[in-house]
Every structure is written in C-alpha cells, then in structure tokens.
Amino acid sequence: MTDTIANRAAKATPQKVARKIKGLSDRAIAWIFVAPTIFLLLAINIFPLIWTIQLSFTNYKANRLNREPEFIGLRNYERILTDSDIWLNMQATAHFLFWTIALQVLIGFTLAWLINKKFKGNDLWTTIIVLPMMLSPAVVGNFWKFLYQPQIGLFNYIVAFFTGKDPSSFEMLGSVQLAPWSIVIVDTWMWTPFVMLICLAGLRSIPDYIYEAAEVDRASKLRQFFTITIPMVLPFLMLAVLFRGIENFKMFDLVVQLTGGGPGSTTELTSINLKREAFEKWRTGYASAYAIILFVTVFGLASIYVKALNKVKER
Amino acid sequence: MRTFLTGLMRLRRGPWEMLATIIIALGVFMLMQPFVLWAFTYSFITTLVGTVMFIIVSHFPEDE
Amino acid sequence: MSAYSVTEPSTRSKWFAGSLVILYALITMIPLAWIMLTGFKSPSDAISYPPKVVFEPTLEGYVNLFTTRTRQTKEFLEANPPQNWADEIVREYDMVIVGPSKFGERFLNSVIIGFGSTFLSIFLGTLAAYAFSRFKIPLADDLLFFILSTRMMPPIAVAIPIFLMYRNLGLSDTHLGMILLYTAVNISLAVWLLKGFIDEIPREYEEAALIDGYTRFQAFYKVVLPQAATGIASTAIFCLIFAWNEYAFAVLLTSATAQTAPPFIPTIIGVGGLDWPAVAAGATIFLLPVMIFTILLRKHLLRGITFGAVRK
DSSP states (O other), X not given: OOSOHXXXXXXXXXXXXXXXXXXXXXXXXXXXXXXXXXXXXIIIIIHHHHHHHHHTTBOOOTTOTTSOOOBOTTHHHHHHHTOHHHHHHHHHHHHHHHHHHHHHHHHHHHHHHHHTTOOTTHHHHHHHHHGGGGSOHXXXXXXXXXXXXXXXXXXXXXXXHHHOOOTTSOOTTTSTTTHHHHHHHHHHHHHHHHHHHHHHHHHHTSOHHHHHHHHHTTOOHHHHIIIIIHHHHHHHHHHHHHHHHHHHHTOOHHHHHHTTTOSTTTXXXXXXXXXXXXXXXXXXXXXHHHHHHHHHHHHHHHHHHHHHHHHHHTO | OHHHHHHHHTTOHHHHHHHHHHHHHHHHHHHHOSSOHXXXXXXXXXXXXXXXXXXXXXXSOOOO | OOTTOTTSOOHHHHHHHHHHHHHHHHHHHHHXXXXXXXXXXXXXXXXXSSOOSSOOOOSHHHHHHHEEEEEOOHHHHHXXXXXXXXXXXXXXXXXXXXXXXXXXXXHHHHHHHHHHHHHHHHHHHHHHHHHHHHSOOTTHHHHHHHHHHHHHSOHHHHHHHHHHHHHHHTOTTOHHHHHHHHHHHHHHHHHHHHHXXXXXXXXXXXXXXXXXXXXXXXXXXXXXXXXXXXXXXXXXXXXXXXXXXOOHHHHHHOSSTTOOHHHHGGGOEETTEEOHHHHHHHHHHHXXXXXXXXXXXXXXXXXXXXXXXXXX
C-alpha cells in the first residue's frame, strides 16, 4: 500500500499553495495533532502490555506487596499450555464461538436477504431489530437471568407453553447440559442484528446490472443466488464473522452476569477463567502469561480482520 | 498455485500474507480444538509465529 | 426502477419477506418489553406463575430503586403519617424511606465518566484523524493498525497491569482514572471513524481557504470542523454508548466513588433476595437512552460498528 492517503495529500497540495501557508509547517502540525493520541495509547495500552510481558516471567502475586517477585522463565507458559483444565475452558469458548457464529450468520443472512426485498416499512423494522446489539451486555445478561428463572421466568414459560413440559422441570442456567446453550441463545439474540446489518450492506453493494445480465443468460434464480449473491456478500460475511469471533473470544460481561462461569466450569470462558486467576486467586504472574496468550491470539485475528476490512473498503 | 509460489519466491505481500493468515488460523484452531492436548500446547507458538510473520510480510511490496 | 425490472421482487415475495421480518422483530422485542413491564410490577406480580401480562401497574420498583428503606413498628407508622406518594407505597410493607439509594450516584458516575471520556476521545481523535487524513505521516498505516489493535485487546488481559498501575498512581476508583481508561479504549474508534468522515470532505475547500490567507489551524477549525459536524456527532454517540455500556473495567477497577451503573444494577437487593422490579426499573432507565441514541444513529450505525469500513 504505497499510495496512502497521506501520499496523495502531499501530491494534491501544489507548491504555490504550500509556500503560502503561514505559521507552523504542516509536518509540525501533523505531529502536534497525532502525538497526544499516541502518547495516551502508549501510557494506557503499550506500557501495561510490556509490563504484563515482564510479569509473565515471574511468580508475582499482587496481593502480597512485600514479597519480591522471582524470575521463573517460561514456567508460567509451560504450566498453562499443558493444563488440561484450561484446555477445557478453551473448548467451552470454542463451543460458544462456533454456535454463536453459525446461528448468527444463518439468521442474520436470512434476515438481510428478506429485508433486501425492499418491502414497505423495512427501514422501521430494521431499526427495531437492531436495538439489542447496542445495549449494555452486563445489564442484558442480568435481565436474561430473570427470563431464565426456572419457575417464574418468561423463557421457561414460553418453552413449556409450546412443548407441554413442566416449566420447572428444566433449568437453563443451572444444568450442565443446558447452560452452554443458554449463553449461545442470549448472544445470538443480541448480536444477530450485527451480522444482518453487514450482510445487508453486502447485498446492497451488488449492482442490479449483474442480475440483469444473468437474467439475459437465462440463469435460474437459484443459480443466481449461488453464483452472484453468495460470492459478492462473502467478503462482508468474513468481516462479520471475524469481528464476532474476536469479540466472543474475549467475551466476559454478558456471560459473567448470566452464569458466572457455572455450573461447575461449563460456561467458564477464557476471560472468566483469567479473571479468576488474576483477581480472585491473585496469581498475577501466571495470569499475565495467560493474558499474553489471549492477547497474541486476538492480535493475530485482528491482523486478519484489518486485511478483510481493507478488502471490503476497496468495493 | 503457480502465481502463489512465484509470489512467495519474489517476496510479494499477497501470498505471504495468505500464508501468515493460514498459520494464525491454524494456531487458533489448535488452541481450541477438543482432540489432542499436544496441539493445544503448541498452539501459542504457532499463533505467535503467524502473527509476527504477518507484521513483517505486510511490509513486502505489493504485486505488479 | 422500471416496472419490468428483473431485480424488483414480486409483490407476493415482498409480502412474505415483510411478514417474516416483522415476526422476527416482534419476537426479538419480547425480552425488552418484558423487562420494561416488570419495572412497573409489584414484587409478587413479578414472580407469579404463570407470568402476568395484565397486572396493576405500580411505581414500587422505581421507588425501591431510588430509596433505602427500613422496617418500622406499627406505633411508629401510626405516629408519623406518610410524607408523599412514594412514602405511601412503602408503607404497605410497614416500611419508611430513610434516604436515597446509591443508584442516583452510580447513574451520575456513568454520566460523568461517559461524557468526560467521550469529550476527550473526540477532541484528541479529531486532531489525529485530521492529521492522518491530510498530512504525510511516516508509517501511517502501521500507526493506524496499532491504534485499532488497542481496541481489540481483551479487557481482562489489560486490566491486570492497569490495576497495578492505578494502584501505584492512586487512580483506582477515581473518575479521572476511568475517564482516561475509556478514552484510551474509545480513541481508536474515534480516529478510524473520523478519518473516514474527514476523507470525504473535499480537499479543495481547505486549499481555497489557504489561498485566501488562512493558516492551517484556521482552515482546520473554520472549514473542516463545520463540514465534519455530523460525523463528529455520530462518532461521539458511539463513544458515549461504549463508555456507558462498559462493564469489565468498571467492575475490576472501581468499587465505590467512581463505580458506574452496569456493575451496580445487578447488585440491587431487596428484602428476601433480588428485588426484580427494582432491577428491571434500573435496567429500563439505564437502557432507554441507548435505545433513543440508536434510533437517532441508524444511518451511521453500520459505519460505527465496522470502524468506518462499510459506508452505506
């Protein structure tokens, strides 16, 4: 990407104009404008990150102030990466990731496709559908806990109404089998609109003439769907999937409010597990190594995400 | 496939980024797969290699 | 679009699509509607089986949310008649209002920290976005990626060193600490979104101003800023919503003075367990502003959630 916007800007400013500028030079202004942002990020993101890396090689415990931390090399990493309990937490996270993404893509794409039929009032209904995703996940988790109550909750009542089961015969949050699904349901309820919006943008970016040309070639509607619609929406869908993947990999607030990681550790996603190690057991060094592992994973996914972002931008 | 390989040899950004992306994806998969513990153990180093590689190769020249 | 356009769906498929979407919208609204209704129920109505859709509305939940109460003896209650309507509601349970609850305080904290961090991130973000949009900055793409990646970090992972840092600096549980932290998280969004908005403003306007003898600064705040006003406003709302909703940092780094509403709402306890109508009332008051903002933002929503990548 050699032709950055900055380059184009430099080219676009003719010499004559450049000479006329009074006061500070452009270069000085550029630095004055960017520096505070960079400084803040260095202080609140990068410095802590470097500190975390350093702590991850020690056995520091933040609740014991007078004890000097010892350097223990890679032992924290070794311990985490051979711990089958943490591996199980990763699998719980994988279950959550896989099903939320699958359901959200399926429902989100279908909705977008339906909305793209441009029926009367589609704007209004789109706005209504979008509402859940902007809400506070912690508060959402909290009130879904109320809906999931076995005897009195609305969710159980509705399920019981349609299946004829006794509403107090199952506990969404209390049972080992159902709890992993209860968090999938809430996350899907909350974030399907996100996937829908992005798919809708993808669908709307397909120019009409492509379909018209296909119609001239007598391609069936089904064939058009698989050879035009799906491939054209795919970059957008990738973007949505990656973003939801990153967000759900670090999921904390919603699930902590819903299940708190329980029952047992069936819904203990990695972030919740990390919080326990860092702020309940106070194994700061160990938790720092854990944090670095999560961070590198997210950073890797984020670089793919930015690549996908640029791909969509070019459209 | 041919252009991919020549791209790799000529140190072009596109194919190398693709390779780094695959390594990162593999690392993430290894981290969360439910099959073998040793894959989980080596997932972190895989993702780390992929990520560092991605940062480096994204400075390679674009094709053309 | 002509009447014979092949891309225009038939009336029947429109009708079909419309009814499915409306059905989904109605189902998706049930939880929200339910929580708002619960806020107006009495505690016994809230936990009745089968769930009550028709009930006698009461403001008990809201009164319990905003006040602290104690139980009193019959003699005391007879000697002191209720002062106002809120007191009257509480009297039914042989209680009196003794003071305000912490909800008001926590809500105010949310407002202060939300607006403070939004103002800061918009201020810094606009400057940086302008520089990235208009000037040649070495390694601009790397810097932009670095800025974006800071937002992707898992909050719990960042919270460990920030917790230690804030403890050493005396910033834990302070408004300033939370404002700085949320600014750092929001600034990436602000820079990316605002850069997109500023990129869309034609350069010719500024160049004309520069020829007219404006300095760069003057051109920036007299020409570019007014043009970018809509973009700045919608970016601000996005930052505000984020700071408003944030939970992980708030629950780990604040406990009293600077605690915001999200960690507080789930802890509202009534007599004999969780007081669901009060919790629902708190959730309603807390979520309503966000819903209104979302409706206002609907045109820019897509842009905001994709860091400006998708424009439409």
